Every structure is written in structure tokens, then in C-alpha cells.
Amino acid sequence: MTKEEIVTRIKEKTTLRPLVLTSVILAMFMAAIEGTIISTAMPSIVADLGGFRHYSWVFSSYLLMQAVTILIYGKLSDLFGRKPVFTFGVSMFLIGSILCGFAESMLLLIVFRLIQGFGAGAVMPIATTIVGDMYTMEERAKIQGYLASVWGISAVLGPLLGGFIVIYWDWSYVFWLNVPLGILAIVGTNLFLHEDIEKKKHKIDYIGATFIFIAVSSLMVALIQGGVSLPWSSWQIIGLLIMFAISFLLFIYQENRASEPTMPLSIWKDRLITLANLASLTSGAILFGISSFLPAYVQGVMGESPLIAGFTLTTMSIGWPIASTIAGKLIVKIGFRPVAIGGGIALIIGSIFFLTLEASKGPIWAGIGSFIIGVGMGLTTTTFIVSIQSSVDWKKRGVATASNMFMRILGSAIGASLLGGILNNRLNNFLQENNANMDESLSIDAANVLLEESQRKKLSPETLSILQDGLSLGMDSVYWGVFGLAVISFILIVFLPKKGSV
Structure with a gap:
């Protein structure tokens, strides 16, 4: 059966495409708002639960399970259809979200984030694949841009809503907000999405999934603990x-x-897929290098509120959908490569803003840098997804889409782990060097107090200065890492094949 015949059949079976699209949008909204709202809420969560040294693990545990399961979900959706896999993933995501809201310690939160990540592996890739199934290539370029806009709108609300919740309510609500959205997404897809799947016995590659789980887990633990809890040569x-x-x-x-x-x-073996996936790996690391640690810098070093910290991430969420919408139109006219190159240039420019970031420049400077990074992400991610989905047939579209998102998630996990390790290492070394000048011994966990205004006011001026200087020094190293990743992303994009307009 040809791709056109499959698309026609799906159109016939899916009598109400707008309702299916709405359900998919709700799921994407849920996943997007989760990614930004927790970044804004993390300083308050750490101030309540403690355990600053485990800060990056809250992100890494979620990303680990998402990265490990995303390929499996993509393959299962090709074998058994999108709907059952999507329903299972969203359900697990909701269970994890509910448990996260009840966490009473940082370790429990990390465990519950593992459960949440187990379900998250199905949400974004399957939702994107469903859209790829329902629309033709020409429609797909525009729809993917619109989906990114919906993602951006939710992400704009996420940081602001996260800041509002931690100030006036309780941080647990940042997780519980997912419940009504997830339920509506499940109901909508099960009622209106109809698939014609060939029923036969399939073999699931559990052995391969186990090997990739062990590989990714080993790498992440090594990156987080190396140079902090354990020497690199241990x-x-x-x-x-x-x-x-x-x-x-x-x-x-x-x-x-x-x-x-x-x-x-x-x-x-497809050059386009390989280079696009590798660029997604590095850009994913850039994304989490900014979104994971920028709120801590704005609150801890600049001394701003959670709402202001949320603003600096919101600008990224504004730039992303604007660029994605433009990319969806440009891909059809000039091809994917020029659009992707433009995104690579934006990533480099945005990273330079963070290289030159100082507390004296304030959150506006950070917000501008975030906006430009968002433009780069919007131009590249939309281009990669559309070009990859257009280069494979239905039977491989699920796993091809999942492979790209897997690389981005893996990049995010590596970025959170590697850059978090760099931050902890530099901060730990700085505090050890300056402990001789203090009346009390300072450790990495002492940075907890920087993230809560009431506790920060209790610090002596000397202690506050040392903690802020240490956190600022660590962040400088993180942003150098982001710049290096942006350069690598641009180089990979330049080598994309010149042919390939959609």
C-alpha cells in the first residue's frame, strides 16, 4: 500500500479530524507546560524539600525514562496502532504526576518523576505521529508549525503559572494541573480516532530496550557524579x-x-535522518542547559522572584512558536536546509547572550537570549520533524519520528547531567576554596537558601556574596558548554543534503 493510499484510508476512518487534532493538542499542551512549569517551580521545591545536590536528577530521572521508552513506544505504535499506545502513555504520565504532587522528599520526587517519564515517552512522539498520519506532506508542514504555536502558548503560560502557583498556592499543583488535560486527551482520541491496523503476531525487542536502558543510565550517572561525589579517575x-x-x-x-x-x-543510512538526529541531540542539550538552570541563576544570583525567573523562560516559548510557524511556510517554498541553517545561526547568537550574561545586566538580557534560542529551536525542530516524516512510509513513520525525539530527549538528559555536573563541580570547588574565610563550612546544599527569599535574607553579607559568586561562576561554565553545543549543532546542519523541499 502506498503512502497516499494509507493517508486516504486514515482520512476516511477519521471522520472528525479537527476533534482528533484538538485531543492531540491537549496532550501536547500537557507535556509542554510540564517542561516549563517545573523549571520555574524547582527553586521553591528545593527550598521546601532540600537536596540541592540532587537538583539535576529531578530532570534527569524524567528524561532517562522518557529516552528509554520513546523508541519502544514508536515501534509499538507502528505495530499496534497509535491510539492504544498513546492512551497507555498518557495514563502513566497522569499517575506519575499525581504521585509527584504528594512527594515529601527529593528522593521520592525523583522516583515519581521516573514514573511520569515512563508515560511521557509516548506523549509527544505519538501525538506528532498521529498528525503526520492524518495530513498530507503539504498540510503537514503547516500543521506542525501550528502545533508548535500551541506548544508555545502552553509554554508561555507555564513559567508564569508556575511562578503564580509557588507564590500563592503550593508547588504540588504544578503536577496536578496535568490531570484534567490528560483525561480530555484520552477521551478525545478514543472517541474520534479510528485506525485500520493489520492484526498479526509481533515480536517486541525487549533485549534491545534493556541494553539501551543500561547504556543511557550508566552514562548519565557517570556524568552527574563524576568530579563531584566521585573523581573522574575513580x-x-x-x-x-x-x-x-x-x-x-x-x-x-x-x-x-x-x-x-x-x-x-x-x-x-539516510543522511538527512542521521544529521537531523545528531543535531537534535546537541540542540536538546542546549534547551535543557537553559531551561533547567536559568531560573536558579535569576533567583539565586540576581535575587529576583519566581515570576521574574519565569519571564526569562517565557521569552523562549514566544520565539519558538513564531519561528515554527514561519518555518512551516518556508519549508514548502525554499526547502528544509536553508531554514535549518537559519535556526543554527540563531542558536549561536542566543548562546552568546548567555556567555555575556552578568547579574548587573538583569533579567531582560537573559530574556532576550532565551527568545533567540527559542527562534533557533523553532526553526530547527519543525524542519527536522517534517523532513524526516516525509522521507519514510507509514510503517516506519512512528519509529522514525520517535528516533528524532529520542535523540532530542537523550540530548536533554545528557545536557542536564553533563551541565549539572559542571555546575556542581565548579560550585563545590569554589566553596571549598573559600571555606577558610567563613565561620561555618559551606557545601553545595548551602545553595538551597539562595533560592528562597526569606532564607536568603537571613544570610550574612559575606556568606551571601560567596554563595552568589560560586553559583555565578558555575553558571558561566554551563553557558560556555551551551555555546560549544550551539557551534556543533550549526556544523551538523550545514552538512544536511541540499535537496529536499517538501
Whole structure:
């Protein structure tokens, strides 16, 4: 069956495409608002639960499970249809969200975020694949831009709503807001999305999924703990890196021999898919390098409120949908490569703003940098998804879409882990060097008090200055890492094939 015949059949079966699209939008809204609202709320969560040294694990645990499951969900959707996989994923996401709201310690929050991430692996990729199924190539470029706009609107509300919630309510509501949205998304897709799936017995690649889980987990733990809790030369870190290498090689071996692999390696023979996925890896790291740590800088170093910290991320969420909408129109006219190159340039310019960020420049400077980063993300992500979905047929569209999102999520996980490790390492070294000048010993967890105004006021001027200087120094190293990732992203984009307008 040709791609056009499949699209026609899906159109016939899906009698109310606008209602299916609305349900998909609700799910994407839920996932998008989760990503930004928790970044704004994290300083208040840390101030309440403690455990600043585990700050990055709240993001990394969620991303770990999302990265591990996203390929499996993509493959399952190709085998059994989008609807059952989507329903299961959203349900698990809601269970994790409810539990996160009841967390009484940072460790419990991390565990519940694992559950939430287990469901999140299905939300964005399957929602995007459903849209790819329902619309033609020409429609897809425009719809993907509109979807990014919806994502952007939700992300604009996320930081502001997150700041409002932690000030006037309780941080637990940032998780519980997902419940009504998820329920509506499940009801809508189950009522209005009809699929004609060939029923036959399939083999699921559990062995491959296990190998990639071990590989990603080993790498993340090594990046977070290396140089902070354990020296990089310690046998534990070296052992984790060896485990990563072995598990990854076994994953490649398994995918070559599996009858229905979790991630068919054949899709990586396509130059467009390979370079787009690698660029998604680095841009994903950039995204979380900004969104994970910028609120801590604005509140801890600049001394601003959670609402102001939310504003600096909101500008990214404004730039993203604007650029995505423009990208959807430009791809049809001039092809994907020029649009993607424009996005790569924007990522570099935005990262330069953060390289030059100082407390004296205030949140406006940070907001401008975030906006430009958002423009870069909007131009690149929309271009990558549309071009990849247009280069494969229905039977591979789910896993191809998932592979791109997997690389972006993996990049986010590596970015949160690597950049979080850099931050902890620099901050820890700075505090150790300056402890001799203090009456009390300071550790990384002492940075908790910077994130809560009432506690910050209790610090002596000397202690406050040292903590802020240490956090600022650590953030400078993080932003150098972001700049390096932006340069790598641009280089990868430049080597995209010149042909390929949609």
C-alpha cells in the first residue's frame, strides 16, 4: 500500500479530524507546560524539600525514562496502532504526576518523576505521529508549525503559572494541573480516532530496550557524579563508562539481528535522518542547559522572584512558536536546509547572550537570549520533524519520528547531567576554596537558601556574596558548554543534503 493510499484510508476512518487534532493538542499542551512549569517551580521545591545536590536528577530521572521508552513506544505504535499506545502513555504520565504532587522528599520526587517519564515517552512522539498520519506532506508542514504555536502558548503560560502557583498556592499543583488535560486527551482520541491496523503476531525487542536502558543510565550517572561525589579517575566512574560502551555495542548488535528491532538501523543510512538526529541531540542539550538552570541563576544570583525567573523562560516559548510557524511556510517554498541553517545561526547568537550574561545586566538580557534560542529551536525542530516524516512510509513513520525525539530527549538528559555536573563541580570547588574565610563550612546544599527569599535574607553579607559568586561562576561554565553545543549543532546542519523541499 502506498503512502497516499494509507493517508486516504486514515482520512476516511477519521471522520472528525479537527476533534482528533484538538485531543492531540491537549496532550501536547500537557507535556509542554510540564517542561516549563517545573523549571520555574524547582527553586521553591528545593527550598521546601532540600537536596540541592540532587537538583539535576529531578530532570534527569524524567528524561532517562522518557529516552528509554520513546523508541519502544514508536515501534509499538507502528505495530499496534497509535491510539492504544498513546492512551497507555498518557495514563502513566497522569499517575506519575499525581504521585509527584504528594512527594515529601527529593528522593521520592525523583522516583515519581521516573514514573511520569515512563508515560511521557509516548506523549509527544505519538501525538506528532498521529498528525503526520492524518495530513498530507503539504498540510503537514503547516500543521506542525501550528502545533508548535500551541506548544508555545502552553509554554508561555507555564513559567508564569508556575511562578503564580509557588507564590500563592503550593508547588504540588504544578503536577496536578496535568490531570484534567490528560483525561480530555484520552477521551478525545478514543472517541474520534479510528485506525485500520493489520492484526498479526509481533515480536517486541525487549533485549534491545534493556541494553539501551543500561547504556543511557550508566552514562548519565557517570556524568552527574563524576568530579563531584566521585573523581573522574575513580574505578566507579570508569566502570560506568565501560558499562555504557559495552551496553551500547550490544544494543547495536541486537538491533542488527532482531526481526523487529526497537530502532531499525536502516533509517540511519539516510543522511538527512542521521544529521537531523545528531543535531537534535546537541540542540536538546542546549534547551535543557537553559531551561533547567536559568531560573536558579535569576533567583539565586540576581535575587529576583519566581515570576521574574519565569519571564526569562517565557521569552523562549514566544520565539519558538513564531519561528515554527514561519518555518512551516518556508519549508514548502525554499526547502528544509536553508531554514535549518537559519535556526543554527540563531542558536549561536542566543548562546552568546548567555556567555555575556552578568547579574548587573538583569533579567531582560537573559530574556532576550532565551527568545533567540527559542527562534533557533523553532526553526530547527519543525524542519527536522517534517523532513524526516516525509522521507519514510507509514510503517516506519512512528519509529522514525520517535528516533528524532529520542535523540532530542537523550540530548536533554545528557545536557542536564553533563551541565549539572559542571555546575556542581565548579560550585563545590569554589566553596571549598573559600571555606577558610567563613565561620561555618559551606557545601553545595548551602545553595538551597539562595533560592528562597526569606532564607536568603537571613544570610550574612559575606556568606551571601560567596554563595552568589560560586553559583555565578558555575553558571558561566554551563553557558560556555551551551555555546560549544550551539557551534556543533550549526556544523551538523550545514552538512544536511541540499535537496529536499517538501
